[in-house]
Amino acid sequence: MVAVTEVFQSFAAALAACAPGYNDSDIADVIAYKTSLAIDHRQIEPEQAINSILALGICAAEITDRPLKVLDFGGGCGFHYFRVTLATRARLRWAVVETPTMAERAVKLANGRFDVFTTIDDASAALGPIDLIHASSAIQYLPDPLATLKSLAALRARFFALARFPVWDLPQTVGLQRSRLSENGIGPMPPHIADRQIAYPVTLVNFDETMRTLSNYDVAMSMASPSSNYEFGGRRVPGASLIFRAK
Secondary structure (H helix, E strand, O other), X not given: OEEEEEEEOOHHHHHHOOOOHHHOHHHHHHHHHHHHOOOOOOOOOOHHHHHHHHHHHHHHHHOOOOOEEEEEEOOOOOHHHHHHHHHHOOOEEEEEEOOHHHHHHHHHHHOOOOEEEOOHHHHHHHHOOOOEEEEEOOHHXXXXXXXXXXXXXXXXXXXXXXXXXXXXXXXXXXXXXXXXXXXXXXXXXXXXXXXXXXXEEEEEOEHHHHHHHOOOEEEEEEEEOHHHOEEEOOEEEOEEEEEEEEO
């Protein structure tokens, strides 16, 4: 259960209360280190990986004659890419869109296997027509989630995976998510970074508005997302992962 505290009038006000927020270089270093570790297939795949593998598999079942073009919005340092390629061995053209702080680390881990960008427009221009937009636990950490969803939906990808997303039934609300640094990413901490508490803004968007923003899609599959359950002011906010197919 992710703890969300306080309420702010705006994303900017929340960020001012916890600067640098998600742009903390330690967060990027932790995620880069964890992504660089070898995957142990004896371990049960985490939800974060299963969502990606399932979305890619549904897409690959309908597009079989060429490499799939995937825009991975908020894809960290390639966690989803590495899990998908090992599980499916699908032919891919994969582009991660991240903050400049995270993108700097992601480029080093990509080693030419996937591309890294800091804007949706640059990633879209490089990929051309997109088969799958993948956004896992990313949209809710933006200043204006609905505006970003609209930008992504405007790309008219055949499939859209909105994974690990809070199902919030009230008006849009901005709070602070507090956690341990070690809770970011899958795996052990890098030995040179001490664990500590961190905080960054999270924007809970009314779920009906989210669905209206993606009204050009039908839901192909929806699943509970335990890793994105939130607790906000004593209220439990369930998480969900949805895979959409264009109408």
